[in-house]
Structures are given as C-alpha cells and as structure tokens.
Amino acid sequence: MDKLQMSQMLRDMLRARAFEEAAAQGYAQGKIAGFLHLYPGEEAVAVGVLHAAEPGDYVVSTYREHVHALVRGVPAPEIMAELHGKKTGISKGMGGSMHLFDASRRFLGGYAIVGETYPIALGAAYAVAYRRLPEAVICFFGDGAVNQGTFHESLNMAALWKLPILFVCENNHYQIGTEIHRHSAITEVYKRACGYGIPAEKVDGMDVLSVHAAARKALERVRSGDGPQFLELETYRYRGHSMADPGSYRPSVELDAYRANDPIAAAIHEAESGYPSPEAIAAAGPDCITLFSAHCCRENHLDETGIARMRQEIQTEIDAAVRFAEASEEPDMETAWSILHANRRYETLMESPE
C-alpha cells in the first residue's frame, strides 16, 4: 500500500471520529434531535472496507451510517445538515441521522429496521448482474441483524443466483443491550454463511490494514463473478447503542479490556454525552487510530507534524460542517409534499370532472 493511500485512510479514520464527536456535541447541546447512533471504536471497519471499494460499487448501510457515508465521499456539511434536519442535508431533512442517501455516490441509504440492508443489496446486485456490469454491492449489518429472517432469505438468493454482494458483518458483540452469547446460538457469525455456501472469513475489525486487505480480496472475487462473499469484522463500539443509551448493561471489566487499548474509549464516560478533551485522549495510550498513526510514522509515510496538521485540517472541516448545518434553513411542508410527489413527474393521476 502506498503512502498516499495510507494517509488517506488515516485521514478518514480521524475525520470519522471528529465528525462523531461533533455530532455528540450537537446532540448534547440540543441542536440534533432524534436517535443518534455513533461509530467511535468501529472506524477501521468502514474505512478499511470502503477504501477497497470502487466508485462504481454500491453501498447499503444501517442506522449507524454517518461514517459509511462520510468515507464514501458524502460531504461532511451535507451529512451534518441532515443530522440537524435541515433543507441542505443530503436527504433534504426528510431522512435524518438514520436515513442518509446519496444517489450520485451510489450510497443506497441507511436503514433503520434491522435486517433491511440485505434485500436492498440483493435487488441492487440483481440489477447489476442482469445488466452484466462489473460492479459490486457492499452490504453492511451488525451481529444483531443476523437473526432476522431476511438474513437467511437473502443469503440464500444471493448464493443461488451468484449475485455480486460483499456481506460485511460489523460484529460489535451487542444487539443494543443483548450480548451476542445471549442472542445467537452460533456466535462466530461467519460460520452461518457456510450454510449457504458463501465463502466467509473472520477478520480483526480493529486493524484497518487487515480489514482493507480482506475486503479487497473479497471484492475481487465478487467482481470476477464468484458470487457473494462474506466478512465478519470483530469490532467494538465504545458508546451505548445510541445517545439515549448509557450502555450500563456492559460489564465494566469488558469495557475496560477494550479501553486498555484505546485512549479515546478510556476517556469516554458512557453516561456523559460529551467527548474527552484532547489532553485526556493524548494521556491514554495507543488505540486503533493511534496505532495506525504510529504504523504510518514507522513506515515514514507521515510524521507527528504531518498528523497534527491533518488533525487541524479535519477540525477545520468539521467545524465548518457544523456551522453550515446550524446556519442552514429548515425545509418547509411544501418541500416535503413535492418530495413525496417527485416521482409522479408528468403522470396524470385523475382528471377533475367538468
């Protein structure tokens, strides 16, 4: 992997965390409402997988999808504005945090009903396969989503018709508050794909380079017509399920074990909606992001000054995104109606009588 790609990946990991910090802050200040599901801890998954994707590929995501959209190239201001429910948001204020869509970047949306990403990916991949295009569909879901009926229905059809889908399980071990051993008879998620003859692999989801390498290999197989592939990426979310969830169901010994390797997590107090100060982060030791920073430095791709500059640039970008979101107009009801009826175009639904 070359220097440029490494530094782009690190930049996206830092952007991801900075974006989510800003979102948490906006939520704490009451500027962002509704459900807000944050991604810190899982950055290596989105960044590793999406940096292995081509611009022509399609991405289907869940309700924890700000970072997927961001890494896919959706501009931070448009995501932030959507979180604020503004007209300038990527979904024009009609979707919100859990429903980011971007047709131009082939981002087929965030879905808030667990288990919906599979059939959407199935349909997109069916269209791609029918048209014989060299594109892949990347389908994200969590460990909690593999017990939904659509998982089995869709894996079966994807394998049956050899559809070009990369299934990506973000296994953070929790379906909201229920730990995987209490929700799944088979806790090694990748093994379930064997039931449908889909090649599957379990990868360390905290190591962005491993994720990237595995995703690239799998996507090559998808594009070469081998049919669907399956990756289970073991990761961990440092925060509760959403901002409404203090995450108190998780044993502190478990949290501490993960925190031992993560400075940011170490500094997070789950019950607080704010994020740690830069000093607290710096004091805490290596995490997946700083590990990767260190790796980049060792390889002489970057140095401390370069990374500090990068952080500075990112902060400027995210601050601007927040300002943009806050200053943007709210949509009016007329806009909502015109969006609802947008696909009617020139259709005549009925005639008014004489």
Next chain:
Amino acid sequence: MSEEIYYWQALNRVMDTEMAADDSIITLGEDVGLYGGTYRVTEGLMAKYGEWRVRDTPISENSFTGLGVGAAMLGLRPVVEIMTINFALFAIDAIINMAAKIPFMSGAQFPMPLTIRMPGGVARQLGAQHSQRLEHTLMNVPGLRMVVPATPQDAYWQLRQAIHSDDPIVFLEHELLYFSKGMVDETAVVPPIHQAMVRRPGRDMTCIAYSRMVLVALEAAEQLATEGIEMTVIDLRSLSPIDWETCVQSVQQTHHCLIVEEDCRFAGAGAELAATLQERCFYFLDRPIQRVAGLDIPTPFNGKLEAASIPRTEDILAAARRLISSAGDQS
C-alpha cells in the same frame, strides 16, 4: 379493436407487450417462471424473456419483495408477484418500510418504479388464512399507491400504467376475477390510472364499490331498476389515491350514498369513504351514508357461512331499499 378475454389474459398480454418493449422490466415471484404463475398471469414469459427477467423465487416474500425495491432503486422496473395477499404479510416491511418510504426519506433521490401484484379477497372455501383483504392497511400508507381493477379492460390499462409509473404501486387483483371475461380494447383512449368510473348511471342513489364488489353492485342495480330504483354504480378503480370528485359529484346529485366493500367493515376503505363524503356532502345528503361490508370475523371455512361473511347481492338490495325508503330516517 376489442376482444373478449379473461382477466388473467389481459394481465398476461400487458406483461408480454411491456416486457418486449422495455428490457428494464423484470418479474419475479413464486412459480412465475416455469410454472407460469398460479393464475397464469406470467404464462409463457420465461420461455420468451429468460430466467433473469422472469425469476422463480424461493418462498421468501420479504426478501424477494425487497429485492424488487433494491432493483427499482437502480432503475429496473420490477413487477413482483406475491402469490396471494395473505403472504404479503411477510413482505409488509419491504412494502411499507422500504418501497413507500425510500423515495421520500432520500429527499427524492431515488425513483421507485415497482409494481407489486397480488390477489386478495374471499375465494371459495380457502379458510381464514387464505381469504383476507388487506386494503385497509395498504391504503393507509403514504408513499404507496393502490389500484383495484374490477374488469379485464381495467386490468389491462392499469397494469400498463402501474409498470410505467415511477411510484410504488400495489396492484390488487382478486382470486375470483382471474377467470371473469370482458371486452378489452387495446387501442382505446386510456383513462388516468386513479380515475373512478361510473359503471351505471342512476338518479336515486350512489353506490360506491371496488374490485369484485363492483360486479355484485351492478347485479343489485339491475334488480333495483326493475323495482323503479335507479342506482348509480361507481367503480373506484383505485383506493390510494381516491377520486373524490367523481364520488362527490354523484352523491350531490343523488343525495343518497351506499358503500359496498368486501373487506371487513371496521376501520376499512368504507369507513374512510363515509367519513370524507359526509364532510364534503353533508348538506346534500338526505340520509346517513350506509355501508355494506364484510363481517368483522375471520372468514369461516363453511361454504354457507363464508358466503354470508361478505356482501351478497341480496345484502346490497336490502341496504339500498332501506336507504331509499322513509325507514332510512331511523337508521
């Protein structure tokens, strides 16, 4: 040029001509391919268009309907067949949470040229799980449109229009209509997809019905005419949106309104019609609006009870006579 054909044949003809004209149209569902469709609607299509365009699916309603949603987002025009509306309960998430909401939640970034075909209604002793009507649920979903053709001609017109539409449309057929015959003119001027039609004019009262109940209402109207009661029969043709103007105009002229629906009475299409029409026609009405509807009971298997659980001609006759007579004052 018109020709008398079966309802299923009208649908089959549309599928064939539309698929020949546009390779973005695909159809999928249980047994739509090799078998030719449970009600023959997709007969012959697989041989002609191949398995990628006519796809036999596993029994996975939620995911294959969702497949239609995802494919529609990429510009295909899928026609999903759900074998009966009863099985659509498994696909409710794909229909309501996905198809109806994606165009809106995305800020109109995605079209949803998806047609979901399925028969509903009470057939002949299929039991409670195979005799449901679900229009009450589906017409309550913003972002979804629903048509309910009663004749082969409408089946022909409205399926074509549904396939051409970029909105998701539920195309509700009826198990007892597939083998009904009617004239189909492929060259006639096509009325708008959601336009209601006056099937029979009459000065004394307005009967509003849809799907198979239109035929039952027309039988009743014939009988009433011999008694000197002239009943207008309006075929709604669509439940979402509803062509209110046609209904209002007629009720304002006849001052009496009778609604006939096969679906259960409670919280259904008839309730919506009655509520809106009384809002819009209150001062024109000589009597309260009356409803003849399916009983609020799971459909009994027993043939006689089954028949009695949905409106029959005699039920409509009795209601019409009550409505028009002075006894209606006490209702």
